[in-house]
Amino acid sequence: xxxxxxxxxxxxxxxxxxxxxxxxxxxxxxxxxxxxxxxxxxxxxxxxxxxxxxxxxxxxxxxxxxxxxxxxxxxxxxxxxxxxxxxxxxxxxxxxxxxxxxxxxxxxxxxxxxxxxxxxxxxxxxxxxxxxxxxxxxxxxxxxxxxxxxxxxxxxxxxxxxxxxxxxxxxxxxxxxxxxxxxxxxxxxxxxxxxxxxxxxxxxxxxxxxxxxxxxxxxxxxxxxxxxxxxxxxxxxxxxxxxxxxxxxxxxxxxxxxxxxxxxxxxxxxxxxxxxxxxxxxxxxxxxxxxx
Numbered sequence: 001x002x003x004x005x006x007x008x009x010x011x012x013x014x015x016x017x018x019x020x021x022x023x024x025x026x027x028x029x030x031x032x033x034x035x036x037x038x039x040x041x042x043x044x045x046x047x048x049x050x051x052x053x054x055x056x057x058x059x060x061x062x063x064x065x066x067x068x069x070x071x072x073x074x075x076x077x078x079x080x081x082x083x084x085x086x087x088x089x090x091x092x093x094x095x096x097x098x099x100x101x102x103x104x105x106x107x108x109x110x111x112x113x114x115x116x117x118x119x120x121x122x123x124x125x126x127x128x129x130x131x132x133x134x135x136x137x138x139x140x141x142x143x144x145x146x147x148x149x150x151x152x153x154x155x156x157x158x159x160x161x162x163x164x165x166x167x168x169x170x171x172x173x174x175x176x177x178x179x180x181x182x183x184x185x186x187x188x189x190x191x192x193x194x195x196x197x198x199x200x201x202x203x204x205x206x207x208x209x210x211x212x213x214x215x216x217x218x219x220x221x222x223x224x225x226x227x228x229x230x231x232x233x234x235x236x237x238x239x240x241x242x243x244x245x246x247x248x249x250x251x252x253x254x255x256x257x258x259x260x261x262x263x264x265x266x267x268x269x270x271x272x273x274x275x276x277x278x279x280x281x282x283x284x285x286x287x288x289x290x291x292x
Contacts, residue, residue: 002147004108009278010143013109014116016290018082018177019267021203081136081174082114082121083202085164086153087182089127093155095211095273102273103181104150106207109281110179112143113290122173123149126164127157158230159186165193175201179289183209184257191260198264205267205289208257212274215250217243 005013049058049069062070084107092100107123114121115137122135123146134149161182178197184190197204217238224235236242254270261268267288271280286292 002108002151004105004147004150005112005143009109010112012282013112015292016113016286017117017292018080018110018113018119019289019291020080020177021265079138080114080117080119081176082111082119083168083173083176083178084111084121084123085161085168085178085180085182086123086125087127087159087161087180088125088131088153088155089157089159090155091159091183091185092209095213097273098155099183099209099211099273100153100155102209102271102275102277103207104153105277106181106209106271106281106285107179108147108150110285110289111146112140115140115142115146119176120174121146124164124168125153126161127159160188161186161190161193162188165196169196169200177203177205179205179207181207181209183211183214184253190257194261194266195264198266206257206261206269207285208254208268208270209273210250210254210270212272215247215272217246 049055049071057071059070059072086103086107088100092098092103111121111123118138120136120138121142122133122137124133125131134146137146159182161180180194180197182190194204194206223238224233238246258268258270269280269284269288271284281290
C-alpha cells in the first residue's frame with residue numbers, strides 16, 4: 001500500500017463528495033444529480049407525450065384529468081469528470097517535507113473522493129515538459145492504480161501553467177471541476193491560465209502549497225539562494241530586517257493569490273508542506289471544496 005493515504009483515512013474519505021456549483025454533462029449513470037432530464041428515481045417535471053416516447057412513463061392519472069397524454073420526467077443521475085493539474089516542477093521538491101509530497105497526498109485524497117462517488121478522475125502532472133497523464137479512471141478499485149501513478153512522480157524541470165492549460169484544453173476534455181495543486185512560483189504567471197480554465201467551462205479549485213522554509217526563513221549571515229528551476233544564484237545576508245521584509249512579501253503574495261481566486265469565484269485552500277494533512281483535508285478542504 002502507498003504511504004500517501006492510510007486505509008483508515010481512505011474509509012473516512014468515503015463520506016465526502018466534491019463540491020460543485022453547477023451540473024456538468026456526464027455519459028453514464030453515476031451517483032451525482034444533474035439538471036439533465038432522464039429516467040431515474042426522483043421526479044422532476046412533466047412534458048407532453050409525443051410519438052415514439054416510451055409509454056411506460058405516461059402518467060395516466062394526469063392523462064385522465066387533462067384529457068391528454070403526459071410523460072413523467074426524472075432527474076438523471078450522472079457521473080462527473082474531475083481533473084487534477086499537479087505541479088511537478090523542480091521547485092516543488094523543495095522543503096522539509098517537500099511540497100510535492102504534500103501535493104501528491106492532496107491529489108490522492110481528492111481523487112479518491114471522486115472515485116468513491118463514481119466520478120471520472122484524470123490526473124495531469126505538469127512542468128514545462130508535457131508528462132504522461134492518468135485517466136480518466138472510475139470506481140474505488142482504481143485507487144491502487146492512482147496511488148502507484150502518484151508515487152512514481154518526481155520533481156523536475158521548470159513550471160509553466162500557461163502551456164499546461166493550453167495543452168490540456170487542446171485535448172477537449174469533458175468539463176467539470178479542476179483542481180490546480182501548485183506553489184504558484186511560476187514566472188510566466190498564473191492568472192491568465194486559471195481564468196482560461198473558468199472561461200472554458202471548468203470549475204477551477206486551487207490548492208496552494210509552500211514549504212515552511214519559504215514562509216519563515218531563519219536569520220543567517222551570508223546565504224546563497226539558488227533557483228531550483230533555472231539555477232540562478234542570489235547572495236543575501238538574512239539579517240532580522242531582511243527576514244521581516246521577506247515574510248511580509250511572502251504573506252502578501254499568498255494573500256494576492258487568495259484574493260484573486262475569491263474575486264473570480266474559485267475555491268482556494270492554502271497549506272504549508274509540514275501541516276497536519278488529515279486536519280487540512282477534513283477542516284480546510286471540507287470547508288471550501290468538499291461536502292458531506
